[in-house]
Amino acid sequence: MSGRIDARLAELGIELPKAAAPVAAYVPAVRTGNQLFISGQIPLWNGELRHVGKLGAGYSLEEGREAARTCALNLIAQAKAALDGDLDRITRVVKLVGFVNSTGDFNDQPKVINGASELMQEVFGDAGRHARSAVSASSLPLGVAVEVEAIFEVA
Template identity: 65%
Template sequence: MTGHIETRLAELGVTLPDAPAPAANYVPYVVVGDMVYVSGQISNADGELIKGRVGDDLSTAEGAAAAKTCAISLLAQCKAACDGDLDRLVKVVKLVGFVNSTADFIEQPQVINGASDFMVEALGDKGRHARSAVSAASLPLGVAVEIEAIFQIK
């Protein structure tokens, strides 16, 4: 049976992928009490990495679309941490977003809004969170965006 959150995602045309496997010597998430700490998820759409530097190869809007893909992967990891029951999600506590951008690019918050806006659209008040949005000179595999998250679960 599909839960409330996955029903809402389906209404938005989003199907969560399988939680991505870690690419190195770390785990995709750690559960401590009622908190889930999810490792950084990189911009990836349908198995294709979204690469490039925002402010050079990509526009702010394209960066925001890349950030949304990170948010979808973050929810997939949260679902895995909740043994497949995403309705155990209580709250998105914090997102930390990294934007592969040029030295003079100043719209990192608007890029990470792609993830933040999606979390609120999909989860309502549960999706409202604290956040950081910072620039990076480079990100793994040349991706445009990487975002990590902290979730509260029950």
């Protein structure tokens, strides 16, 4: 299915990865009412693990931002799968929660998660502006640098 958001992705030269299957005891998405909750996404690209590292211990801020952007692309891919391919059903990005694998003295978590936030605004425009949390984690699954989860409002 191709719509306004798919056209915007094409205009931006953005390709979505395949929606990853869950690797533990959870489902990738749950819809309740007009809200779609997407489970935390790590920087996988079509099954290939990317962005393994710890911010503040040799992994750069720019690499962290790119990891967050990859997570956001996975969030959109999961939303597309949950909405039967119709991203135009997303009326708003409500909230992102970003986890940054970082050392105790690293304090630029918000700058890292901007990689995800800025992508949502690029793709969804004003509807991509959202509430957000950006927190540090001493480790993340598979040693990835970032994990991001989302809540979308849908029609």
